[in-house]
Amino acid sequence: MSQIPENLKYSDSHEWILDHNDGTVTLGITDHAQDALGDVVFVELPELGQALVSGEEFGVIESVKAASDLYAPLSGEVVAINESLEDAPESINESPYEDAWLIKVQLEDSSELEKLLDATAYQQLLEQEG
Template sequence: MSSIPSNLRYTDSHEWVLDNGDGTATLGVTDHAQEALGDVVFVELPDAGRELETGEEFGVIESVKAASDLYSPISGEILEVNESLEDTPEAINESPYQDGWIVKVKLTDSDQLGSLLDADAYTRIVEAEQD
């Protein structure tokens, strides 16, 4: 079973969101997602300063198996991108919740976090996909 930290929020498309508690959030892909992708070889990162809307595509992760679009689970302005992924995209495989984060966003509406899945709900989705 994939690691599913209880302090994060999730989407059914396998992105995670960490509420940083200061009006910002950090986004990445879940352990389950990186396992399904296989070895990540490239990450197309968005530009800092870009405004995101919920559900909008903001990047691509390429692995030896496939390419997958990244979708923003929240609206806001990209404050920072994890530029280290340009040289070490495998950080997503090795540490999806720490070193493998993708962007940090200034939230437009922090109430959106409440509409995301908690760890228990996300666990049920992952289990259903594995059946």
């Protein structure tokens, strides 16, 4: 069973979002997503300062099985990138919610957070997909 921390928000494309309550969020992929991908071997992330548009692709994650696009669950500007993933992409498999965050974003519109799934709704999504 996938871990689904209660303090996070989720997208239906399996990204997690940590709201820092200061107009910024941290994004990563969920335990379910990393498990479905298998062993992650490469991550392509956006540049600092890049504008993200909700619903649009912002990067790629590759595993031994497949490559998957990463989709922005929110609009805003990339203010930090987890550069450690360049040398250790496998940390996504080991610690998807702690060490292996992907990017931090300054939100364009914090009301977009209201459209995201809470832990219960994300669990229901996984059960429907299951």
